[in-house]
Amino acid sequence: MSKEKKETMVKRHNVILLKKRQPNRSRIGDFLLYLFLLLVAVIMVFPLVFAISSALKPLDELFKFPPKLFAQNPTLDNFQDLFVTMGKSWVPFSRYIFNTVFITVAGTAGHLIISSMGAFVLAKYDFPGGKAFFGIVVVALMFNGYVTAIPNYLIINALGWVDTYWAIIIPAFAAPIGLFLMKQFMEGLPMSLVEAAKIDGANEWKVFFSIVMPNVKPAWLTLIIFSVQSLWNNRAATFIYSEERKTLVYALQQIQSGGIARTGQAAAVAVIVMLVPIATFILSESQILETMASSGLKD
Amino acid sequence: MKEYVRKYFLLRRHNFQVAVKKAKRSKMCYAFLAPYAILFTLFYILPVVTSIFFSFTYYNILESPRFIGLQNYISLLLEDDIFLIGVKNTFMIAVITGPLGYIASFLFAWLINELPRWIRTIAVVVFYAPSIAGNVFVIFSIFFRGDAYGYVNALLMDMGIIDAPILWLVNPTYMLPICMVVILWMSLGTGFLSFVAGLQGVDRSQYEAGYMDGVKNRWQELWYITLPNMKPMLMFGAVMAITQAFGVCDVTMALCGYPSTDYAARTVVTHLFDYGSSRFEMGYASAIATMLFLVMILCNKAIQSLLRRVGT
Numbered sequence: 001m002s003k004e005k006k007e008t009m010v011k012r013h014n015v016i017l018l019k020k021r022q023p024n025r026s027r028i029g030d031f032l033l034y035l036f037l038l039l040v041a042v043i044m045v046f047p048l049v050f051a052i053s054s055a056l057k058p059l060d061e062l063f064k065f066p067p068k069l070f071a072q073n074p075t076l077d078n079f080q081d082l083f084v085t086m087g088k089s090w091v092p093f094s095r096y097i098f099n100t101v102f103i104t105v106a107g108t109a110g111h112l113i114i115s116s117m118g119a120f121v122l123a124k125y126d127f128p129g130g131k132a133f134f135g136i137v138v139v140a141l142m143f144n145g146y147v148t149a150i151p152n153y154l155i156i157n158a159l160g161w162v163d164t165y166w167a168i169i170i171p172a173f174a175a176p177i178g179l180f181l182m183k184q185f186m187e188g189l190p191m192s193l194v195e196a197a198k199i200d201g202a203n204e205w206k207v208f209f210s211i212v213m214p215n216v217k218p219a220w221l222t223l224i225i226f227s228v229q230s231l232w233n234n235r236a237a238t239f240i241y242s243e244e245r246k247t248l249v250y251a252l253q254q255i256q257s258g259g260i261a262r263t264g265q266a267a268a269v270a271v272i273v274m275l276v277p278i279a280t281f282i283l284s285e286s287q288i289l290e291t292m293a294s295s296g297l298k299d
Numbered sequence: 300m301k302e303y304v305r306k307y308f309l310l311r312r313h314n315f316q317v318a319v320k321k322a323k324r325s326k327m328c329y330a331f332l333a334p335y336a337i338l339f340t341l342f343y344i345l346p347v348v349t350s351i352f353f354s355f356t357y358y359n360i361l362e363s364p365r366f367i368g369l370q371n372y373i374s375l376l377l378e379d380d381i382f383l384i385g386v387k388n389t390f391m392i393a394v395i396t397g398p399l400g401y402i403a404s405f406l407f408a409w410l411i412n413e414l415p416r417w418i419r420t421i422a423v424v425v426f427y428a429p430s431i432a433g434n435v436f437v438i439f440s441i442f443f444r445g446d447a448y449g450y451v452n453a454l455l456m457d458m459g460i461i462d463a464p465i466l467w468l469v470n471p472t473y474m475l476p477i478c479m480v481v482i483l484w485m486s487l488g489t490g491f492l493s494f495v496a497g498l499q500g501v502d503r504s505q506y507e508a509g510y511m512d513g514v515k516n517r518w519q520e521l522w523y524i525t526l527p528n529m530k531p532m533l534m535f536g537a538v539m540a541i542t543q544a545f546g547v548c549d550v551t552m553a554l555c556g557y558p559s560t561d562y563a564a565r566t567v568v569t570h571l572f573d574y575g576s577s578r579f580e581m582g583y584a585s586a587i588a589t590m591l592f593l594v595m596i597l598c599n600k601a602i603q604s605l606l607r608r609v610g611t
Contacts, residue, residue, distance in 0.1 A: 025517055037410055045425045050438055118335035127325035128318040142542050142595040143347045144588040146575055151346035174338035184531035204327050218496035277431055286420045288499050
């Protein structure tokens with residue numbers, strides 16, 4: 001092997017090493033911190049494990065006291081019973097699923113688009129009233145939702161939306177948390193990026209959709225998590241009365257509250273209700289990757 | 300003096316004219332903001348303003364509200380002893396769990412961020428589990444059961460530290476600390492997720508630059524590079540932490556009962572809930588909400604000015 005070749009190989013090896021280990025990290029520090037993380041993780045994951053294992057327990061184990069953490073002879077009976085009960089419901093169960101999916105998808109999509117549009121101009125442009133409006137949005141997050149329930153109901157009623165999906169979907173569009181989150185993330189984007197796109201002939205709409213939004217992907221993936229979680233778990237009991245428009249969570253909770261004989265089914269319900277938010281969660285979290293908007297520019 | 304007033308109004312008018320001109324030039328901005336602004340006004344600002352108006356009335360939901368001026372606030376501050384207990388408890392919980400939860404959220408997000416991608420996803424799910432799993436915190440009532448079968452009592456008795464079971468959730472001495480532990484356990488929520496996302500947006504080249512400029516260990520890197528880059532998310536997390544810390548009520552109500560012994564676990568929001576839903580005194584409940592609102596705004600102002608100093 002020639003000397004030159006050897007040198008390039010060593011160089012390449014060094015590059016790989018550099019990539020693998022970040023600078024500014026000591027091995028012992030890494031080890032201790034990750035040990036600590038692992039310990040905390042065990043405490044944090046406990047409720048999930050507990051919920052899943054109780055759904056797998058047969059009825060006699062569910063009533064055992066003190067409860068064991070893991071099921072001795074796990075079965076899927078609880079889920080089977082639950083599906084039998086679901087099949088006997090007055091409104092076909094697929095209808096409840098449709099209701100919740102519709103509310104969740106429509107609410108999340110609208111919330112994402114409308115609040116990102118607002119956040120874009122609030123973060124990147126200076127116009128009269130913008131700062132004041134943003135201040136109001138942040139402050140509105142802090143007002144206790146319980147007392148606003150009555151005025152809220154009166155407004156929905158005046159709009160004629162009581163007992164329709166819109167009573168849940170449209171207010172979800174304007175949730176302050178989404179605008180706040182998106183604005184904070186867009187603030188970090190360099191203005192030169194927007195200007196460069198404009199010089200290249202893009203209009204505002206184009207800048208928003210093909211420059212700003214792809215660069216704040218972690219933000220809107222997080223927003224989707226929040227929105228799906230809150231809409232999926234929304235019982236909508238205040239606004240929706242008709243059985244055929246009730247949400248899945250509401251219907252499942254009706255099964256759950258069917259007395260002590262349904263303890264097993266109740267545990268299964270708890271797991272099923274958690275499934276969709278967790279699935280969304282895993283999907284979006286795994287998509288959150290480093291976005292390097294600023295590195296392409298030289299100021 | 301006259302001259303001063305005249306000049307003041309002149310300046311005001313000038314500023315106003317400038318603003319109008321600016322507004323005319325930024326029609327696009329208003330067009331983008333309009334859908335959100337309209338819905339937000341309708342479903343958030345209007346109800347909040349109405350609730351603040353209710354706080355000056357006697358309103359029992361059935362009859363139309365009757366204006367009584369500041370009476371609600373006066374009786375709240377001067378006559379309602381239980382409210383003061385609630386204020387004390389909420390303050391204790393907010394001061395202890397708020398900052399701790401906030402710092403923990405950031406710290407864990409930061410540590411998780413350095414894991415390889417797929418482990419990171421699992422780690423985020425695991426740490427966020429208490430928030431996603433709804434009201435699982437009720438299993439803590441099995442832990443802290445008052446008889447000898449409760450896990451904590453059984454453990455302590457086996458080890459010989461105590462010889463009779465302790466009524467953890469009925470004895471006022473232990474109620475608040477236990478609630479605080481549970482709240483801390485649940486504190487990796489909204490803020491935590493926004494930190495995880497925000498950390499991904501920090502430009503890697505800045506770390507390299509910092510390395511060249513002599514940043515020696517991870518803590519210096521955190522203070523001089525990561526934290527300044529994370530300021531917007533830190534502000535977001537702070538607002539979330541404040542709303543959660545001052546809004547505590549379901550944990551205390553689920554664990555210690557409603558009402559709790561000697562009102563030892565009563566918080567401001569529990570009090571609000573009591574008046575709003577049990578006694579149907581919506582005016583009084585609105586007054587409580589308004590007071591809480593004002594305190595939270597003040598707290599937010601203080602924290603935002605603290606956060607401005609980060610990384611300097």
